Amino acid sequence: MRVNFTVNGRPQQADDVWEGESLLYVLRERLGLPGSKNACEQGECGSCTVRLDGVPVCSCLVAAGQAEGREVVTVEGLADFARQRACGSDGTGGVCGTSLDEARAWQARGTDSQAGGNVELSPVQQAFIDAGAVQCGFCTPGLLVAADEMLERNPSPSDADIREALSGNLCRCTGYEKIMDAVRLAAARQSEGV
């Protein structure tokens, strides 16, 4: 079957989709967006978390056909999504020059990138790097989508709020402490930046 939906603001079309395919499979294998990860495919790890019409969901549990006509945001689109949000998509937002976060982001970046260069990151992405919240990184995309959405709803979360919001995302490397640090850091920078 054919499926049409919007991913990271762009209309996408996938053809010859087998009816049993998940949204995760279509993103990864048909649309060239492998950022959403395939760790468990049973809704028990959160690595495939995307926003579907704004709501964080496990894309492994969304049948591809259910995404028809919907809007999806993946980790690949997170920086743009956050920037547009910061600018205010309703046209009433603030200045869209180089924000404090962005300025800090440039400065904080290491110089020995294997690749990737100077990419613009969302505050939560930058905070994950700065706080050491990334090890193998397989859980990172899902965590970022979930954390970004929480900070959108709750800009000054308590530790208990953070833990609850991220309780659907398993990480096997970090013991979560640096992830907590990263989300606290992103929240603090976000509130400073306002």
Add this chain to the structure above:
Amino acid sequence: MPTNGVPTKITQGSGTKGGIGESTLRPDGTLKVTGEFAYSSDMWHEDMLWGQILRSTVAHAEIVSLDTAEALATPGVYAVMTYDDLPAEVKHYGLEIRDTPVLAHGKVRHHGEPVAIVAADHPETARRAAAKIKVEYRELPVITDEASATAPDAVLIHEHRDDHHIGHVPHPNIVHRQPIVRGDVTSARGRADVIVEGEYTFGMQDQAFLGPESGLAVPEEDGGVHLYIATQWLHSDLRQIAPVLGLPEDKVRMTLAGVGGAFGGREDLSMQIHACLLALRTGKPVKIVYNRFESFFGHVHRHPAKLYYEHGATADGKLTHVKARIVLDGGAYASASPAVVGNASSLGVGPYAVDDVDIEAIALYTNNPPCGAMRGFGAVQACFAYEAQMDKLAARLGMDPVELRQRNAMEQGTLLPTGQPVDSPAPVAELLRRVKAMPLPPERQWESSEGADVRQLPGGLSNTTHGEGVVRGVGYAVGIKNVGFSEGFDDYSTARVRMEVVGGEPVATVHTAMAEVGQGGVTVHAQIARTELGVDQVTIHPADTRVGSAGSTSASRQTYVTGGAIRHACELVREKVLDLGRRKLGSYHPAWAHAELLLEGGKVVTDGGEVLADLVDVLGDEAVEVEEEWRHRPTEPFDLRTGQGNGHVQYSFAAHRAVVEVDTELGLVKVIELACAQDVGKALNPLSVVGQIQGGTTQGLGMAVMEEILVDPKTAKVRNPSFTDYLIPTILDTPTIPVDVLELADDHAPYGLRGVGEAPTLSSTPAVLAAIRAATGLELNRTPVRPEHLTGTS
């Protein structure tokens, strides 16, 4: 970060920013947070096929017949292969013992063993075709424990063993046996005022890395194949893969794809050979990605164990002797079992000074899932038991458990039961002191003005208690882990370092085959190059087999060994660069000939700080490149009868204090805090070091209260191969983990560093268990402990 002790030796000027000792950020961080980092499961190739493995549905059976005709006739299917289709004489692989068939031959020995492989144009086509393969099994009795494995009439798991352990094992269903005998336990027992005995059970833990086994094999024009793969050791894979494909090693090219965690679970091969076989058979790229269900069958697990211990002590708390028997279940294939036996036996008394020791460790062949490497192997199982014994002994002596441990703590110079002296700092008593000195978290944190905050209570949001039945307990544990490959293994790494001017700046390129599995090796490599070569810009070349072996990313060894190789190569590059400078510019300044010269901040400087030249001018158009192997001090095998020998190269020590709150009525445990103190010798990257300690600690927590692969003892089938029923800690189960890092240099190691990754996984589990015992008063001789064990309802 608190530091004390010996100052670390730095061979080069430390003036360059981003060198060792700083918390520089991961070079792959940006790619990982944007989703662009290419993991092995992200590989894609035009026209690629999907591989699928058909696995045995029974644990022990003869294969009576195997019919692939219908599968092969399925539209979209390009190949179906069984044992009979293997192209070379070699049809088995294995880390140390080549006992694992690439595809089952006549017999399956465990649930989930690969029987056939399929390549098709869509994963669903491949799955449907695999389901059409008809396999008829004649089931055999299953061997699941020591009694059934060593019974006189036991079926032999491997009928024709010819490995180098068969000569010294008491039964062919025992992979390896290692006794460690020192002093005289019988007479020492006479000096003991108190003797405690215990029998302990350690469950089967899974590495549960998040990135599933996966990779892409691309056939090449020369008849070879290029494999993009997530592994812990490219060259070990290569050595096992090439013979089965019937190809020379130079026709099997391997590139490390992104690795989504490993923890030992990628030391063995999984889908590597299968993908290559299908790619070579079909002439098309073949991708294989396990799902989580398959992943539980696709890699080895941590050995479950039965441990029998006897500890004796004098009335003042001095250990007289330790006698122990450790039975590890290796499952159907050997994997890393021999090394696990070596660690469990040689480290079986823990970080304590004991003169009279009698330990025996064995690993069994059974029909249970194969077990092998996982973080801290051998030492983890032993630590759980000997630390439980230390608490038992303290209770019997009426002594504080920390004090008992400190009284017997090993120190520099102590002899291990193997007779090997510990020749670097061993701050066991100090780590215990530090972890005990940390402030305790406040009591009853769940109480608030609005009633009980269930999020702070056992059971959490599941709302099982508002404080009823909740009792706090505190427990301690400490452990010792060997760093690097032991027992005479030629443990080396290779580094290629190149220095040249790129875009007007001096740039160092570091090329190794080290598997970055998340630990941050790539970060540290760049730091070492900066420190040693005085440059800002370092490029980390992707890991592949075009450079010599780096050895395994395991045994906490990579920063030591590959880090050591990089430092060594950098030193040689530095000498060459200085020679170049002397040739080109030596006549301009006498210091070129007479002073000690350093590279710092992109310049050649004297040890007095005088700048002699820019590296840009020294190098000009030339590139200086060195590829060198580097090895740590040699070790020796343990004597097969006495276990004596200088088997280890370095040790890593960590201590934990666990604070738990237990709902004693429902048997639910909340770990409130899990504090750790660890000696790391020298923290090359403090942020990463703390991250390793917290991650390792959390895996130990999981083992204490929730993680276990359950195998049916009647059928040897795995009962919970999913993330629904194999539970690992979520962020709501993981407490704060304060870390106190001690840096006492090991003068034998590069920069004085000590391997970090494994030690925290050892003591975490027994500390949590000790805390639960303190809260409940129960004996608790197994881990993980589940609610039924705490409520008398098991």
Add this chain to the structure above:
Amino acid sequence: MDFLRPASWEEALAAKAEHPTAVPIAGGTDVMVEINFDHRRPEYLMDLTRIGDLYEWEVGRDTVRLGASVPYATIMEQLRPELPGLALASHTVASPQIRNRGGVGGNLGTASPAGDAHPALLAAGAEVEVESVRGSRRIPVDDFYTGVKRNALAPDELIRAVHIRKADGPQQYSKVGTRNAMVIAVCAFGLALHPQTRTVRTGIGSAAPTPVRAKAAEDFLNAALEEGGFWDNGKIITPSVAKQFADLCAAACNPIDDVRGTASYRRHAVGVMARRTLTWTWESYRGAHRTTEGAA
């Protein structure tokens, strides 16, 4: 496999009538796992996420009509005053991602004894509104679960909504799992006090082939409360009554040993949860009782 995308409830009913084997999918929590792991290959998948009606709820005088697909997150956040037991149960469902997408219709459709919503529905009292082209009917939730993962739906019927009695007194819900999120219940217990009718109702999850009520325990407690005049005097329930109630709840279980827990533990834990939830609800009732008296 065919993918059906009905745009309206009527289209869905027509499609289900034409293809009774069609498997409805909304939140995907159960169905997609079965497909991803090759446990199920339905001939037809029928997507219900385009039917807006299923995502709506209505608070009536005595009941809440809860659309089958109203996500657990919404129940937690918006319906706590009316459906406190179900709101608590919703909060224990898996993870935020799953709660954003899964709804009570899925729990009922799958009818697993471990479904988190069942004990809360049983305790509150509810009717399941099901419909086919043949017509609509309401099935009392007590009669809905007919076996392990079996329910009272006819092959051509779909679940449209659940009519749940609005809370007229305190409700509680407890679930035992060996992890603090993303965990399937080892066992669960729901309790609702119904001061208007002077009754209590219970629900037990994961401790019998189907979700069940502990009717003997309810009868015992109803009688004991009546006899002691507890509803009026608001006295503390005597420990012996609480213990007897807990024992009867435990006795209502018919559990099995499985990878998640032993039968013996399940019985024990249901008893503990019964006693505790009774204490909490009764304390809350007494508090409200005293406040009412004070205000009067």
